[in-house]
Amino acid sequence: MTEKSTPAGNTPVVWGSDVIAETIRALGYRFIALVPGSSFRGLHDSLVNHLGNHDPSMVVCLHEEHAVSIADGFSRVAQEPMAVALHANVGVMHASMTIFNAWCDRRPMLIIGATGPVDARKRRPWIDWIHTSKDQGALIRNFIKWDDQPTSPEAAIEAVLRADQITRTAPAGPVYVCLEVEMQETALDRTVKVPDIRRFNIPEAPAAPADTLKKVVNALREAKSPVLLFGRGSRESAAWQNRVALAEALGATVMTTLHNAACFPTEHPLHHLPPVGERPDAAESALLRQADLIVSFDWHDLAGFLSARFGEMQTQTPAPTHIVHCSVDGFAANGWSMDHQAFPAADIRVLADPDSLVRQLLAEIRAQKDWTPVTRKATGHWADTAPAGPDAGLPFNSEQLAFTLSAFSRGKDVTFARLPFGWPRIASRFTTPLDFLGKDGGGAVGTGTGHTVGAALALQGSSRLTIGVIGDGDYLMGVNALWTASHMKIPMMMVVANNRSYYNDEVHQERMARQRGRPVENKGIGQKLNDPAPDIVGLALCQGFEAGETVGSAEELQRALEKGAAAVAAGGRYIIDALIIPGYSDK
Known part of the structure; x- marks a missing residue:
């Protein structure tokens, strides 16, 4: 307000x-x-x-x-x-x-x-x-x-x-x-005077030059097993639909990543592996090794991604597959920060907006009446074997929290403004461009609450339920951002995956201990958030949020989500403290 x-x-x-x-x-x-x-x-x-x-x-x-x-x-x-x-x-x-x-x-x-x-x-x-x-x-x-x-x-x-x-x-x-x-x-x-700002408008997004576009089209025509890597992309519905149409016109396999916001429906038949996570997966490596063409649409850290999947540093032994890389991100590199990532090898570089290239390719393919999508050997889809919800017989950890949230969001207009460390890839069921808004690119801590407030502000007045799911460390550093949501009466929900630890650094300390032959049992010293345990709920109540009791099971979380959704639908703000067993998912 x-x-x-x-x-x-x-x-x-x-x-x-x-x-x-x-x-x-x-x-x-x-x-x-x-x-x-x-x-x-x-x-x-x-x-x-x-x-x-x-x-x-x-x-x-x-x-x-x-x-x-x-x-x-x-x-x-x-x-x-x-x-x-x-x-x-x-x-x-x-x-x-x-x-x-x-x-x-x-x-x-x-x-x-x-x-x-x-x-x-x-x-x-x-x-x-x-x-x-x-x-x-x-x-x-x-x-x-x-x-x-x-x-x-x-x-x-x-x-x-x-x-x-x-x-x-x-x-x-x-x-x-x-x-x-x-x-x-x-x-x-x-x-x-303030001039007519129409005379100072932004230029159109750059498109691929005609000669470059022709090279990409020819490469796609010759490919028998193409893979499309969709990275950064527009949230516009038309851009989303164009990506789907291009993949279907080509018959190409699609990969997306949890690093970036949702840009392709994860349960589409051509997206037959779950979104890429933090660590390489054997199925991903096998898929890429079978590909005869990889087309990157502004894929984040292309060289690092391929190095981890092919087992070779790309600047020394580039992937043997033919690679097309479309991005204008090189214009942002200045040498101070290494956020530009490793330098990827590519056979065709396209200096264009990735959604512009998708649109151009789709038009070219539709214009060529003899174009036939490649036929791929039928394989199982990851969603067919992914859990539909939590398993009441398993401990309440990051996986069970994620499966509970995923099941809750099915069939609802839910926007996940953020997802935490430990989120399993197979809980990532995204069907629209607003289902997931991506990670924090700078690896910062304390940003999740602010990102969720900002997303909820942009979605205010829509039918969508905005949920930020973040770790307790991120929450505690950014908790005062919640006051702004209450002050402006912005409906939203926060779910805190609370393991009462800076757990990511526990993992690093365990690695150090094993490498140096020292006691692994000491990994939690200087990491635990207890004695006293921070009052996750109390801190939100002070910012004007509603809350229930801390939850410690999938069943309790499900009830809390329903209660929170009702509060948000009525224009309120709700916090859920989910006390989970420490650990990250390998799914």
Whole structure:
């Protein structure tokens, strides 16, 4: 729920920050997530008293990290950037981890920052000095697409227009515009106009050149056992349907990954292995070794994926299979971060948007009347033998939690904003582009709650039930993001897979102990979250959520999910603390 201002805006343009606020509105930003700060108090006033706190509406947060995570989660659904405002250098430093995470996720985001007076004689003692930096953008420049620090309203308008175009252009990524405080707070003595933003719109996504497209079509025509790797892709229904149509026209096997959001129906007959997880699987390796053509549509870490399945480092002994790799992600590489992953070998490189290539290939194939899909030897489908639900006779661990959630979501409009470590691949039954929104690309901790709040905000008013399933460590670091959901009355549910440990690091310590011949029994020292055990439910209640008792079985979880779904359907917010036995699934 948006807080209403009095008066409700539409005041004359008087201040430098007024035209900046108008530019943000003209570009179509619906929300701006923020923790208030004096460095952008001018812009804050313009958003409230000039624009009336709508378009964009303020999403008030308790920490700058959450503001960025909420914007990240919002863009995963809305496929448009949210604006974020950060207070001076301290706000940027607070938010830097989640900015890096959004960068690795290739999420669009317009970040507005601010600095104290550039002119030293205008700085207030102490506070303006510590909130002023000569090059504030340097704090995050290595993991954003672009930044600027304009010093006039005209330059600020241009900076915001450019930033918006850059953040929305593939490969997407956060951008940063730092507003000098004096520029925001100076009364205008001249007319400063926001131009027609249609003259500054983003370019169309790049498509494959004709010659390259012909090479890919010829490779597909000659292939007898093609495999399509669908990685990053649009949430648009048309793009989803095109991927399905292309796979069916080719008769090609499809693989997807739990690293990225759902981009193909996992129970489709051509997707006859479950989505790829963190570790290589023998069936995946066998399938890829039998393929005579692999087509990667912006597959995350193609070289690493193939190295693990073929058993050879791809830069030394590339996979013997003919490979087509379509991506524009190379434009994001800058050498500071290794998020670009290992360098994949490819026989045909396509510098194009992957959904554009799918659309082009589908048109070419449909135009060739003699095209016949390849026939593959019938094999069993993974979903035929996957559990339909939990087994009451087994201990309540990450697998049983996942099978309970999977069974609960069947036939319902459920969006899993996040899924935790230990989620079994065979519990991944996704039938629409909004069923699963992907992992956190930067491997961060504390982002799951914010991502879920942002996704639920984008889905507010729809029929979908937004559920974030995260570990207890992720939850405890990000729990205050839940307050924003309560404050804005955003319906959503959180399920905490609570093993009372930083369990992923227990696994690492066990590996170290075995490697060094030391006691494995010590792996939990410095890892356990007990004595006292954090009050998962109590922390959510403090943020305005509803909750029941901690659950310790699949049956109890099922009842809690039904109760939570009813609460969310009534416009509420619900938390479930699922106390599970530590361990990860190998399924």
